[in-house]
Amino acid sequence: MSAESTPEPGITEPATTGPQRRGGGRRRKAAVPGKRRKALLATAWAAAGVVVLGGTGLGYVYFKLNGNLKSVDINQALGDERPTKIDNGSENILVLGSDTRSGKNRKLGGGTDDGSARSDTAMIVHVYKGHKKASVVSVPRDTLIDRPACTDTKGGSHPAASGVMFNSAYSTGGAACAVKTVESLSGIRMDHYLEVDFAGFQKLIDDLGGVPVTTTKAIADPQSHLNLKAGTHTLDGERSLALVRTRHGVGDGSDLGRIQLQQAFVKALLDRAEHVGVLSSPKKLYDLADTATKAVTTDSDLGSVNALADFAGGLKGIGSSHMRMVTMPVRYDPADPNRVLLQKAKAERIWTALKNDRPIPASATKDTAAGGAKGVVSG
Template sequence: MAEHRKGRTPRRRGLRIALFALAAVVLVAVGLGGLAYWKLNRNLHGVDISGQLGSARPPASTDGSFNLLVLGSDSRAGANGALAGGSTGDTARSDTAMVVHVNQTHTAASVVSIPRDTLVARPACTGTDGKPVPAVRSAMYNSAFEVGGPACAVKTTEQLTGMRMDHFVEVDFAGFAALIDAIGGVDVTTTVPISDQDSGLRLAAGTHHLGGQQALAFVRTRHGVGDGSDLGRIELQKEMVKAVLGRIDTLGLATDPVAMWNLGDKLTKSLTTDSDLASVSSLVGLAQTLKQIGPEQLTMVTLPVAYAPSDPNRVVPRTAEAQQLWAALRADQPVPSTVLAQQPTNPAEASPSAAASRGSGAEALLGGAE
């Protein structure tokens, strides 16, 4: 399978840690005021998602729980091109996506990664050029962002999940690398060596301290570890999320205004949010809401998928498990045990023989074609 099995053609990789870049920004913003506050506000870019989508959406929650759609853009514009290489032309795709459900008491969150090449029904949208884009019965999930920008990505996700996306956050390659450098790097551990020509990452087995460019290579790595699947790479990205959160928690940013400013300035330049979040005061409010949620309060899963009968290079949601997952989150319930039991193994944590025999857990998640 080109994307999930072997991935012979190098593809653009995104980032699944945008929400946690946002968390870092709002921690910074809490301690800033005056001119610094104004400067960070000017850095932010907002998109009027609600205005574009209108009222034909799933109802908003009334119990205090809420949902965020977090996307990683594969744009090569500006500094992104030098970091990631390649070209997307005049467009960008949401090559990674997370649906983040924050519970009613704001004490825990469930994070669902949607594989980028999952085939879904894409609703009619307004294109980035302002022209109508017709509905498509079966299209790659990440194509919604490409043809219709954030609003189409939100609309497609709401149709897939049956949940209203209360907020939207996007981060790019440069924003992620800046985050890692601004917090002084992160520590990751792999029990197997990693050598990936596409991402440029080469690590011996053991614990490593990664700067921005190496961390970017880590979350983009696929071919150099495990079975080379996109699902295995998602597991590496989950490991990075927890490493970033753990690192931020130890920095003591509130007592270091220089570090606070450096981090906030870099990150706000790389974030795009819905218009309701596109201010420092709104981000501070979100930070206060999320302050009880750390790595131990996150449940991170990948949407259960199966190889698409129509195309071995694509996947489709496994209907029963996917419906159980989305129904649980709509009811503000934990991720079902049936979904948790099918999650892939982190290929960096498995022995080579175990990874080969299990397919790094990707086969368990994929199951059989429906």
């Protein structure tokens, strides 16, 4: 059987796919700061997706926000054995939602402060030449893959493994091994890395004043503690986090259905960020930038306020209507309903399109496992 018989370290509980129900899930988002008082409001992603903000250029504020940032040197860890960087004006960013079981994330992650970390949300964001539109490819955490050997950012070596869950890459070797695994799967070099945690995501939503969403049917999931009637809601941080973690009572109960909810929420979050009006309140802007910079971990190239602000500025023209979101083509594993298998030929159509800075063809996602939750949530 291709599924691992013993869970890898840091792997979440099995999730049931297909007609069965599964358990557990996570997710979150990212953000940023920037230059003058006339701040820029732009878009980027994390956990899902998310928000990148510009802050003020005042000295104290700059150093305070700069001190919030955490970064990892992906380039040094991975060395030269990587796909060739494609110089066509496009950019590829790996966005992870991390479930670190320590500190403020202890309660959100289930109450166990064991210091472990998981990545239950992964999105490959391709920003097209001209930075006016983007494609986002969600990678299901339960996909069985061949994980390449990798070196983490502390110099530790991790051997290759066959038939393991995709999210084992992060729990085994952190950000560098996650990037290495995505590059091995896709053949595409990741230009940047963004990671957001539970606690930061929840507080960011609260600082934004909540995110309006509309549900076409009631959602009741005792495991994520989400209970929404059909209709329009403004979700605070706690309920937003519950929504992007929920899988029960929606679609087929699988992680694939949860991905569809996450994608819809990311678009709603981008719309909210564009219209929140933070420019009218310097304090609100600072609070958002402070929360965002504490929540996000980046690659070292984005590891400063100025670098993040410049990066955000390059994305400011991309709104939800200019973003296509798909799920990496998979099928349910007949040997284990808790896992999915990559549809390699269809996935290759996606990777080829992105390498050539072209739109993802509809044929790449036709007749693939989906989750059945599309259209349940909208912005």
